[in-house]
Structures are given as C-alpha cells and as structure tokens.
Amino acid sequence: MTDVCLVCVGTPAIENLRKINxxxxxxxxxxxxxxxxxxxxxxxxxxxxxxxxxxxxVPMDLGNYDSFLPELLxxxxxxxxxxxxxxxREALDLIGVFEPDFNDFGxxxxxxxxxxxxxxxxxIGELSENDFDQFLERN
Numbered sequence: 001m002t003d004v005c006l007v008c009v010g011t012p013a014i015e016n017l018r019k020i021n022x023x024x025x026x027x028x029x030x031x032x033x034x035x036x037x038x039x040x041x042x043x044x045x046x047x048x049x050x051x052x053x054x055x056x057x058v059p060m061d062l063g064n065y066d067s068f069l070p071e072l073l074x075x076x077x078x079x080x081x082x083x084x085x086x087x088x089r090e091a092l093d094l095i096g097v098f099e100p101d102f103n104d105f106g107x108x109x110x111x112x113x114x115x116x117x118x119x120x121x122x123x124i125g126e127l128s129e130n131d132f133d134q135f136l137e138r139n
Contacts, residue, residue, distance in 0.1 A: 036079035043079060044070045050088070057105035062088075072113055076120040083124060090119035 012032075018024050036043040047070055048063030061067040077084035095110045096102060 033081050036074065036081075039071055039074040039079070043074050046081075047073065056108055058108045060108050060111060068113065069111075069116075072116060076116055083120075086123045087116065087119045090122050091115050094119055094122075 015030065018028050018030065034042075036046065044063045044065065046063075051060050051062045054060070061069055062073065063070055073084060073087070077087055091111060092098065094115055095107050097107065
C-alpha cells in the first residue's frame with residue numbers, strides 16, 4: 001500500500017524477523033551472501049569482482065592468482081564477507097585513501113600483508129587462533 005521496502009541485514013538470526021508475520025514471508029524473499037568457507041576460485045572471483053567495482057587507477061591485485069593477497073585475505077577474514085569488507089576498508093584507511101587531500105592512486109602500492117594484518121587486528125581485535133577457529137565453527 002505504501003510501497004515501502006524493508007531490508008534486514010546481518011546474521012541468519014534476522015530470519016526470525018522475516019517470519020514474524022505471514023505477509024512478510026511472501027513479500028521479502030531472503031537473499032543471502034554465502035560464507036566462503038574454503039579458499040577456492042569462488043573467493044578469488046569475489047575479490048576480482050570487488051576490485052572491478054572499485055575500479056582503481058592502480059591495480060590492487062586483490063584477486064590476482066599470482067599474488068599472495070587472495071589467500072591472505074581469506075585467512076584473515078575466515079571467508080566471511082562481514083569481516084572481509086571492513087578489513088579492506090580499514091586497510092585503505094591505514095594507507096590514507098580516505099584522507100581529505102587524497103589524490104594519488106599510487107598509494108595503493110602500499111597495500112601489503114602487514115597492512116592487512118593490522119587492519120584485521122583493528123577491526124576484529126587480537127583473537128587467538130583457537131578463538132578464531134571456534135567462532136568460525138559456530139557459523
């Protein structure tokens with residue numbers, strides 16, 4: 001009647017909100033983003049798609065098969081989009097991409113393993129490998 005769109009984003013627990021009312025179930029079909037549990041071509045394709053959408057003037061090599069970055073990003077994010085996206089954003093922030101006077105895409109060459117590890121620590125905190133693995137097992 002009002003043409004209002006409802007968007008709920010988050011964990012699978014949000015599905016409960018969609019099922020509160022039978023009208024919601026029919027009107028709001030669920031769309032889910034998969035967990036890239038395994039490091040494989042689908043995760044690399046995701047990284048290539050992200051870089052393609054960013055369309056940087058200087059290649060970032062996020063999804064470059066010959067780069068260490070795809071596997072590192074999978075390891076750091078556990079294959080979870082909810083962690084990958086903020087890690088990527090934080091890494092760009094650490095090298096200065098979001099500074100008001102940013103105008104040199106050459107700065108993207110500063111993206112390296114140390115920057116991505118620091119970005120993960122800034123976003124997720126310092127989790128032990130055991131804590132990290134336990135969290136992933138719950139997903």
